[in-house]
Amino acid sequence: MQRILVIGGGFAGLWSAAGAARTADRLGKAPHITLVNIDDQHSIRVRNYEDDLESTRVPLRAVLEPIGVDLLVGEAIRIDTEQRSVQVRTGQGDQPCPYHKLILASGSHLVRPSIPGADACSFDVDTYAGALRLQRHIESLAAMPPRPGRYTAVVVGSGATGIELACELPRRLRQAARAGGHADAEAPVRVILMDRGVSIGGHLGGAQPVIEQACRDLGIEPLTGVSVAGLDPDGVTLSNGKRIDAATVAWCGGMRASDLTACLAARRDAQGRVHVDPFMRVRGVPDVFAAGDVAHALIDGEHTSVMSCQHARPMGRYAGHNAVCELFGLEMLALDIDWYTNIIDLGPAGAVYAQGWDRLVVAKGAQAKATKQVINQQRIYPPLNGNRADILAAAAPDLQRPPELKPL
Secondary structure: OOEEEEEOOOHHHHHHHHHHHHHHHHHOOOOEEEEEEOOOEEEOHHHOOOOOOOOOEEEHHHHHHHHOOEEEEOEEEEEEOOOOEEEEEEOOEEEEEEOOEEEEOOOEEEOOOOOOOOOOOOEOOOOHHHHHHHHHHHHHHHHOOOOOOOOEEEEEOOOHHHHHHHHHHHHHHHHHHHHOOOOOOOOOOEEEEEEOOOOOOOOOHHHHHHHHHHHHHHOOEEEEOOOEEEEEOOEEEEOOOOEEEOOEEEEOOOEEEOHHHHHOOOOEOOOOOEEEOOOOEEOOOOOEEEOHHHEEOEOOOOOEOOOOHHHHHHHHHHHHHHHHHHHOOOOOOOOOOOOOEEEEEOHHHOEEEEEOOOOEEEEEHHHHHHHHHHHHHHHOOOOOOOOHHHHHHHOOOOOOOOOOOOOO
């Protein structure tokens, strides 16, 4: 039996498996498709900055079982491309998983720098578990003994994730203070968004002034040109020697591709991503495809793919489709995405919607927010009705167009 193995149950992995199942179904083929993931949930990771996490996970089996894809819960720990096998650590021990075609879609992870207290004294929203830990921490603030900085949060990193989290935190911290019966005067709320660059969101082009204005409107304090020298349970020590008392420090900078990319004898970029061709094949490694945050692709022949679900989802669909086509000697499809958008949630200040690699702002405020909510709550979800035909149809290697602006 021909075997297709997918590593990872995120946006790229889920759609790789579904894309492979769709193409096999259309060809009347029946390869054995298995998805390996550390748990049995598909995480809508881009929503982890929100305070309500209830709907941010989708049971993988609800999507995979109707389309005939097996789920193996375990951690892929080693890839042997010579033997065409992946070692998977499960609750029952390690087991080898042979493949004829492998799709690596194991994603990325946050990397904190080697500074004192970084791991023990900071929070993140990189994973569901991390976001849940932050949520519970904020809810517990009111029960803490009074201290300087009890309702102060420092967000480190002003990329999209840091901005989205920072814009949510003033409301969340005020809510926590009120739940404890504390008036604002008794429990002043501060949110500080820091970046070692010269400006907040400095790489976000035309969206940057909109983001700065939103931060001012929400009372978020920018802190630029400085980095963290150390953390402890009571706050942050900065590289300039100053100190900020803060009970909450959220780390939102420094992403790196899954360590599994090191198992491949392939060229990697500065983020650890392996270079792939337009068909999502890892260059120089036979029978291995890669998609999502582990893959460095020229998404339109010129610009490099970004670590986002915007690129992970189509990369996965094409990787799955092409893995089946290559397996059975059929013509493959090259991925070419001729558009790019940034839509960043700004909490109560709305959102900013920018198009193109120059990030030209086309909407902001409530209109951009409505579009962002459609994306976060509908567009990036797989069909949840358990209908095989609907799931397979959603896995087609068809390129979605930029999200439409929602009328107000």
